[in-house]
Amino acid sequence: MxxxxxxxxxxxxxxxxxxxxxxxxxxxxxxxxxxxxxxxxxxxxxxxxxxxxxxxxxxxxxxxxxxxxxxxxxxxxxxxxxxxxxxxxxxxxxxxxxxxxxxxxxxxNSEELKATVKQAIEHHDLVVQNRELFEATKAKNEELEVLNRRLKGMYETQKEFTSTVSHELRTPLASIKSTVDLVLSGAPGPLTEDQSKFLQKTKNNVDRLNRLINDILDLTKLESGKTELQISFHNLAQLIAEDVDNHAEAAAAKGLTLTTNISDNLPAIPMAVDKIHQVLNNLLSNAIKFTEQGGVMVVCTNNVERNYVEVRVADTGPGISVEDKDKLFQKFQQLGEPHQHTGGTGLGLAICKEIVDRHGGKIWVESQVGEGSCFCFLLPIEERRKG
Ligand SMILES: Nc1ncnc2c1ncn2[C@@H]1O[C@H](COP(=O)(O)OP(=O)(O)OP(=O)(O)O)[C@@H](O)[C@H]1O
Ligand SMILES: [Mg+2]
Incomplete structure (x- = not known):
C-alpha cells in the first residue's frame, strides 16, 4: 500500500x-x-x-x-x-x-530531527482530534438543547391538557352529584333499600372522582406556578389545633389517641393558611388512615437559631421502608397493600411537597418499618417563598 x-x-x-x-x-x-x-x-x-x-x-x-x-x-x-x-x-x-x-x-542531529518531526505529527493529530471532539460535543449539546426545548413544550401541553380536561369534568360531575343527592334525599319519592345502597355507592364514587379531579387541578396549578400563594402571618399552633380537632372523631372511631405537643413560644410566620391546612390535613389523615393501633402525635417546635418552625406528625402505624421513602412524595405513589382499602389517590404527599417547597421549606419522612412513621416539615420564620 x-x-x-x-x-x-x-x-x-x-x-x-x-x-x-x-x-x-x-x-x-x-x-x-x-x-x-x-x-x-x-x-x-x-x-x-x-x-x-x-x-x-x-x-x-x-x-x-x-x-x-x-x-x-x-x-x-x-x-x-x-x-x-x-x-x-x-x-x-x-x-x-x-x-x-x-x-x-x-x-x-538525525535522531533529534526525527523525534521533532514525530512529535510535530502527534501534535497535529491531537489538535485535530481535540477540535473534532469539541465540534462533536458542540453538536450534541445543540441537539440536547433542541430536545430539551421540545420536551419542555410537550410538558407544558400535557399540563394544559390535564388542567383543561379536569376542568371540563367538573361541571357534569357536579350535576351528577346533585342529582344523586336529590334522589337519595327521598324528595322525588321513596327508595327501596337496594336502590338506596346502590345510589350511596354511586355517591361515594362521585365524591372520590371529585377529590381526584380537585387534587390533579391543585397539583398542576402549583407545579405550573399558577397558584398565587396568599401569604400572611399566622401562628401554627392555631392551625394545628383546628386540624387536630377536625380529625378527633376519625381517630376516636379507630380507637387511636390523638395528642399534641406544641411549643408555647411559636412566632407568627408567613404562610398561605389554606395551603398549610391542606398539608396538615393530609399528614393527619394519612397517619390515622394507616395506623391501626396506638395513636398519632403532633409536635411543633420553634428553632429560632436556624430560622424555622418544625412540625412533626408521628404515628404508630406500619412504618415505611428506606426504598419507599423518596417515592412517597411523587405523584400517584401508594405503597403495599393497605392503601387499596383507603380510597386515596396518592396525590396527597406530592401536593404537600409542592406547597412546602413553594414556602421555601422542606418536607421529609423519618420511619422504621414496624415502628411507625414521622412526617416532618419545616417552614421558614422569615419569608422565603418561591414563585
Ligand atoms: N403515615 C403513614 N404511614 C404509612 N404509610 C403512609 C403514611 N402516609 C403515607 N403513607 C404511604 O404513602 C402513600 C402516599 O400518601 P399520599 O397522602 O400521597 O396518598 P394517599 O393518602 O394514598 O391518597 P390521597 O392523599 O391522595 O388521598 C400512601 O398511599 C401510603 O402508602
Ligand atoms: Mg393522603
Missing amino acids: EKEINVVVLDDEENIRESVKRLFFRESFAVTSTGDSQEAIGIIEKHPIKVILSDQRMPQITGVEFLKQVREKFPDVVRILITGHADIQAAEDAINYGGVYRFINKPW
Whole structure:
C-alpha cells in the first residue's frame, strides 16, 4: 500500500532535501520535498500534510515569511523552521510570535530531527482530534438543547391538557352529584333499600372522582406556578389545633389517641393558611388512615437559631421502608397493600411537597418499618417563598 504523504521539506539545496527524506524512509508515512515555495503550497493542497519543514535562507522567500503564508492558508499544518547559526534570533522570534512549532539548527542531529518531526505529527493529530471532539460535543449539546426545548413544550401541553380536561369534568360531575343527592334525599319519592345502597355507592364514587379531579387541578396549578400563594402571618399552633380537632372523631372511631405537643413560644410566620391546612390535613389523615393501633402525635417546635418552625406528625402505624421513602412524595405513589382499602389517590404527599417547597421549606419522612412513621416539615420564620 502506498504511504500517505504527511511531511513536506522546503529547501533550495537538494542534498539537504534528500538527507531529510532518507531519515524517514522506514516510517509509516512518506516525506516529500521541493525547492520551490509555490510548489510546496501545491503539495499541501493535494496531500494530507501534517508537518512542513522550511529552510530559513532561500533565494525567493525567507522561511519565516513562507511559514507565515502556510499558517494563514493551512492553520492545522505544524510548522518547523530549519536555520543556520546566524538565524537563531529570527528562529526564536518565529517561535514566539510566528506560530512556528520548533526550529532545527543546521547541522542537525538525525535522531533529534526525527523525534521533532514525530512529535510535530502527534501534535497535529491531537489538535485535530481535540477540535473534532469539541465540534462533536458542540453538536450534541445543540441537539440536547433542541430536545430539551421540545420536551419542555410537550410538558407544558400535557399540563394544559390535564388542567383543561379536569376542568371540563367538573361541571357534569357536579350535576351528577346533585342529582344523586336529590334522589337519595327521598324528595322525588321513596327508595327501596337496594336502590338506596346502590345510589350511596354511586355517591361515594362521585365524591372520590371529585377529590381526584380537585387534587390533579391543585397539583398542576402549583407545579405550573399558577397558584398565587396568599401569604400572611399566622401562628401554627392555631392551625394545628383546628386540624387536630377536625380529625378527633376519625381517630376516636379507630380507637387511636390523638395528642399534641406544641411549643408555647411559636412566632407568627408567613404562610398561605389554606395551603398549610391542606398539608396538615393530609399528614393527619394519612397517619390515622394507616395506623391501626396506638395513636398519632403532633409536635411543633420553634428553632429560632436556624430560622424555622418544625412540625412533626408521628404515628404508630406500619412504618415505611428506606426504598419507599423518596417515592412517597411523587405523584400517584401508594405503597403495599393497605392503601387499596383507603380510597386515596396518592396525590396527597406530592401536593404537600409542592406547597412546602413553594414556602421555601422542606418536607421529609423519618420511619422504621414496624415502628411507625414521622412526617416532618419545616417552614421558614422569615419569608422565603418561591414563585
Ligand atoms: N403515615 C403513614 N404511614 C404509612 N404509610 C403512609 C403514611 N402516609 C403515607 N403513607 C404511604 O404513602 C402513600 C402516599 O400518601 P399520599 O397522602 O400521597 O396518598 P394517599 O393518602 O394514598 O391518597 P390521597 O392523599 O391522595 O388521598 C400512601 O398511599 C401510603 O402508602
Ligand atoms: Mg393522603
